[in-house]
Amino acid sequence: MKILHTSDWHLGRSLYGRKRFEEFERFLDWLIDCIEAEGIEALLIAGDVFDNGTPGNRALELYYRFLCRCAGAGCRHVVVTAGNHDSPSLLNAPREVLRHLNAHVIGCMAEEAEEELVVLKDAEGKPELIVCAVPYLRDRDIRRAEAGETFEDKGRKLVEGIRDHYREVGDAAVAMCADLGGDIPIVAMGHLFTSGGQTLEGDGVRELYVGTLGQVRADIFPDFFDYLALGHLHVAQRVSGSDFHRYSGSPLPMSFGEARQRKIVIAVDVAVTGVTVREIVVPCFQPLATVRGDWNHIMGRLAELKKEGASVWLEIVYEGDEIIGDLQERLRELVEGTSLEILRAKNMRLVEQTLGRMATEETLDDLSIDDVFVRCLAAHEVPPEQQGELMTLFQETVAALHEDFSQGES
Numbered sequence: 001m002k003i004l005h006t007s008d009w010h011l012g013r014s015l016y017g018r019k020r021f022e023e024f025e026r027f028l029d030w031l032i033d034c035i036e037a038e039g040i041e042a043l044l045i046a047g048d049v050f051d052n053g054t055p056g057n058r059a060l061e062l063y064y065r066f067l068c069r070c071a072g073a074g075c076r077h078v079v080v081t082a083g084n085h086d087s088p089s090l091l092n093a094p095r096e097v098l099r100h101l102n103a104h105v106i107g108c109m110a111e112e113a114e115e116e117l118v119v120l121k122d123a124e125g126k127p128e129l130i131v132c133a134v135p136y137l138r139d140r141d142i143r144r145a146e147a148g149e150t151f152e153d154k155g156r157k158l159v160e161g162i163r164d165h166y167r168e169v170g171d172a173a174v175a176m177c178a179d180l181g182g183d184i185p186i187v188a189m190g191h192l193f194t195s196g197g198q199t200l201e202g203d204g205v206r207e208l209y210v211g212t213l214g215q216v217r218a219d220i221f222p223d224f225f226d227y228l229a230l231g232h233l234h235v236a237q238r239v240s241g242s243d244f245h246r247y248s249g250s251p252l253p254m255s256f257g258e259a260r261q262r263k264i265v266i267a268v269d270v271a272v273t274g275v276t277v278r279e280i281v282v283p284c285f286q287p288l289a290t291v292r293g294d295w296n297h298i299m300g301r302l303a304e305l306k307k308e309g310a311s312v313w314l315e316i317v318y319e320g321d322e323i324i325g326d327l328q329e330r331l332r333e334l335v336e337g338t339s340l341e342i343l344r345a346k347n348m349r350l351v352e353q354t355l356g357r358m359a360t361e362e363t364l365d366d367l368s369i370d371d372v373f374v375r376c377l378a379a380h381e382v383p384p385e386q387q388g389e390l391m392t393l394f395q396e397t398v399a400a401l402h403e404d405f406s407q408g409e410s
Contacts, residue, residue, distance in 0.1 A: 001042055001120065001122070001128045001129045001269075001270050001271075002269050003040065003041065003129070003269075004040045004042070004043050004265055005044050005227075005248045005266040005267075005268055006043070006265045006266075007045060007047055007083070007229075007231025007248050007249075008083070008231050008234055008248075008249065008250035008251070008254075009024070009045070009049055009050075009251065009252075010048055010051040010085065010252075010254055011049060011051065011055060011062055012051045012056055012059035013051035015288075016343040016344045018313065018341070020252070021059075021062070022285075022286075024059075024252070025062060028065075028066045030282070030283060030285075031066070031251075032069050032070070032073045035073045035075045036073040036074055039074065040073075040074070041077065042077040042120050042129065043070060044079050044187070044189055045080045045081070045231075046081055046083070046189045046190065046229050046232075047081050047082055047084070047085075047136055047191030047231035048083030048084070048191065049080060049083070050086055050087075054087065055090070067098060067103050071102065076102055076120070078102065078103040079104045079118050079131050079133050080103065081105075081106045081133050081135040081189050082108060082135040082191070083135075083231055084138075084191065084232070086136070087107075092107035104133065106133040106135050107135060109134075109137055109138070109165070113165075113168040113169045116133050116169050117131070117132060117172055117176055119131075129184065129185055129187060130173045130176060130180075131186075131187050131189065132173050132186065132187070132188040132225070133189050134165065134166065134191075135191060136191040136192070136232075137165060142161030142164075142165055143161045159216050162216050162220060163220035166188070166190075166220060166221055170186070170224065171222075173186045184272075185270045187225065187226055187228075187270060188221065188222075188225045189229045189230070189231075190230050190231070191231045191232045193215045193232055194217070194233075194239050194240075195215045197235075197239075198233065198237055199234070200255065200257040218242070225244075226270055227244050227277075229248070230247045231247065233247045234258055235249050235261060236248055236261075236264045236279070237249070244275055246266055246277070248264065248266050249261070249263060251263050251264075252282075252285065256290050259287075259288035259289060262281065263282040263284075264280060264282060265280050266278070266279055266280070267279075267280055287310060287311070287313070288312070290314070290317065291314060291316050291317070292316075293317075293319055294318070294319060295320050295330075302314075302334050302335065305340055306338050310339065310340075311339040311341075313341050314342045314343065314344075315342075315344045315346075316331060316342055316344070316345040317345075318345070318347050318348060319348045324347065324349065327345055328345055370394075373394050374387075377390065377391075
């Protein structure tokens with residue numbers, strides 16, 4: 001069976017206030033063309049379909065319209081699992097209707113392991129592939145909190161819970177394979193952070209983790225999975241160097257830090273005789289660029305971009321020695337009447353001159369939540385020996401809040 005692995009669409013996400021629906025729409029149009037051209041029979045979407053638990057109407061319209069178009073492109077099956085940004089109840093709500101489109105949705109951890117198994121059939125109705133459709137596993141679903149447990153205890157139990165769940169679902173898949181006559185390939189899905197995985201500044205992933213809490217080693221996955229389709233990390237990558245354990249990464253750059261990343265979807269041909277994997281490059285639908293340096297360098301680079309006539313969204317980072325108090329106004333004059341659009345401007349020199357206080361041109365978009373907390377500790381003159389423990393507790397709390405918020409109304 002020819003399958004296509006993708007994840008982390010984050011439909012509805014904006015970039016420094018700039019809506020991106022045209023980009024998302026062009027990507028989904030391209031994906032339909034890709035499915036048709038490649039003869040894809042099953043599409044696996046490994047979490048973070050939406051950017052938050054309460055997506056707007058336009059994001060929902062893009063999602064449902066895409067699912068309707070898949071069958072017309074020759075794709076017989078779509079399997080969707082929830083990520084940490086998705087609302088499990090929102091994804092699950094229409095799943096009985098979506099089954100009529102052969103779209104199988106698993107929004108949350110099931111009570112029985114068998115409920116996370118999806119059997120995909122060929123054109124004659126013969127079982128051809130078993131998918132272990134494991135969604136994002138939330139702490140409260142797989143770990144029982146106990147009084148007095150340490151931070152290390154929490155991390156160990158979380159990883160053990162994830163490992164045990166994959167083992168249970170995998171064992172159920174092996175039993176189902178035997179019941180169906182054997183020799184049916186097994187593919188697993190997941191939305192998690194494997195140890196050593198690559199992240200990027202601004203991708204919104206690494207802020208969810210404190211040290212190694214919630215990160216799992218590659219050896220937690222049963223070795224009988226023919227392919228492991230993962231989501232969560234936005235950089236496309238192999239897990240421990242394996243061609244068959246993969247993150248597809250996000251198909252669009254979700255931050256300026258991802259702007260130069262090669263974005264892909266992964267075509268996988270799964271057969272009893274073996275598995276072949278091929279990367280398909282996703283076109284760039286909206287160029288992003290960071291211009292960093294002193295004022296002369298910034299002017300020169302913007303002049304080059306204007307000559308090229310490209311429609312580029314820009315991040316400007318001024319790092320010159322001269323103090324420029326009217327950076328925003330100067331930049332607006334430089335790009336006025338062009339196809340260039342500056343979404344973010346950061347005046348590093350002015351920030352330094354204010355000795356860590358928020359400058360007039362610095363906004364909360366320029367600071368991470370950790371930066372804000374560090375400034376609060378300094379403002380309240382918290383002793384340095386207490387700051388480390390407080391920062392750890394703060395990061396734990398933020399991670400828990402992210403998880404609660406992502407569930408929406410569930």
